[in-house]
Amino acid sequence: MRGFRVLARRYRTNLGEIDFIAARGDVLAFVEVKARETKTEGIDAVTYRARRRIESAARQFLAREARLIGRPPDVFAIRYDIIVVGSNILRDVWHEADAWREGE
Numbered sequence: 001m002r003g004f005r006v007l008a009r010r011y012r013t014n015l016g017e018i019d020f021i022a023a024r025g026d027v028l029a030f031v032e033v034k035a036r037e038t039k040t041e042g043i044d045a046v047t048y049r050a051r052r053r054i055e056s057a058a059r060q061f062l063a064r065e066a067r068l069i070g071r072p073p074d075v076f077a078i079r080y081d082i083i084v085v086g087s088n089i090l091r092d093v094w095h096e097a098d099a100w101r102e103g104e
Contacts, residue, residue: 001081001095004029007069013060016053019083021061023069028076029097030058033083039094042084046099054080055102078102 004022011018020031032054036042046054058078069076082099086092 001029001031011057011061013057015056015060018054018057018061023076026076027079028069029079029081030054031081031083033085035085035087037087039084039096042094043082043096043099046082051080051100051104
């Protein structure tokens with residue numbers, strides 16, 4: 001996530017946790033990190049239920065933490081990313097930007 005400014009790590013709410021929240025320009029990314037053998041396994045590990053939990057936590061973040069982003073939340077394009085860290089010796093890292101849209 002080069003060029004992004006990390007706003008929060010392990011952001012916790014009563015609805016769930018978001019691993020990273022980062023901003024660049026007018027993009028605000030909510031990022032889930034998974035450790036798996038392959039990129040596909042990592043993406044598949046973020047289930048429908050996990051996505052809803054992340055989306056709910058993201059809405060809470062937007063409602064409560066406007067001071068962290070420095071601008072009104074409605075000026076941002078919201079996206080949900082997945083970063084997969086390979087469990088092999090090389091620790092491959094795959095970044096799936098805009099992995100899903102809210103409600104998908």
